[in-house]
Amino acid sequence: MKGSQIILDHLKGREAAALMVDGRLDDFLIDSAGPRPGAIYRAIADRPVKGRGGMFLKTPDGPAFLRQVKGLAPGQPILVQVTGYAEGGKAIPVTQKLLFKSRYAIVTPGAPGRNISRSIRDDDVRDMLLGIVHEVMEEGDEMGLILRSSCAEGEAGEIAEDIDAMLSLARQVMADAQGDAEKLTDGDAPHAEAWREWTSDARVVTDPGGFESHGVLDELEALADISVPLGSGASMFIEPTRALVAIDVNTGRDTSPAAGLKANLAAARELPRQLRLRGLGGQITIDAAPMPKKDRRAFEGALRAALRGDATETALVGWTPLGHFELQRKRARLPLAGMVA
CATH class of the missing domain: 3.40.630 (Aminopeptidase)
Structure with missing residues (x-):
């Protein structure tokens, strides 16, 4: 089948999403039992790792490891974000550089600046996006903002709502830095991640059994x-x-x-x-x-x-x-x- 299809379904009881391009599986997302990348914790510093410049942290989901730590004392709370999946028996990889990412916008606390994807070259579109930013964000806002390439095809109202939602979430999380170890946000599940990342024109299939009827299961078997x-x-x-x-x-x-x-x-x-x-x-x-x-x-x-x-x-x-x-x-x-x- 020519063109692109996004199939949202479940596999072995797990939420999953498949991107088919011209009848061929191009990407596949499936949920896991562990912390998802993008999840944000208020973690508690536990013990430093001498010689590696890192520190183990306590989280509700087990130990996490933070690289290149300076000025962090054991017992101190810190906001961190999961960057990937931990190998068996290893700590959850995390970073202090938090990103609040959605379909159109990425908010970057602590890294001020307003940037538009370089892939958007149309001056009229860039001017329109800058106008949206000026309406949604106040001058001198300490939050940084990156407008993603998907903004080129987005509706102005949807982009403004997306920016505002990410800014609100970022401010809420950044204001909750003190306290015991706690998970503050979950990473996106496969269906939400598919909406966020697969932004090219595609037919979305949500019917049960979509993986079988669209050949996804055969591709996975291969x-x-x-x-x-x-x-x-x-x-x-x-x-x-x-x-x-x-x-x-x-x-x-x-x-x-x-x-x-x-x-x-x-x-x-x-x-x-x-x-x-x-x-x-x-x-x-x-x-x-x-x-x-x-x-x-x-x-x-x-x-x-x-x-x-x-x-x-x-x-x-x-x-x-x-x-x-x-x-x-x-x-x-x-x-x-x-x-x-």
């Missing part, structure tokens, strides 16, 4: 296989281990001089989608198909271009002496295999 076809007989194998995610790119039966570069470029274009759907992050090591060193720049360029459309923070670390290419990717999601098995 993701259980470690092998990913790349066309022309080439493939890559994606195997998570405890230490890292190992990716092996193969040319198949093609032994021509250009086969290695062709397979590696196909892998680079497909890899962000596979990592996003499988919920994989951390250290990622790619064992690329054999190709001359002069072709490495083309591979890096293809991978960098593919990652531009991926919201998860990913750093291209570079080549190892053995000829592997390494990435470092934020653990923004839990592995899909453990959620749908």
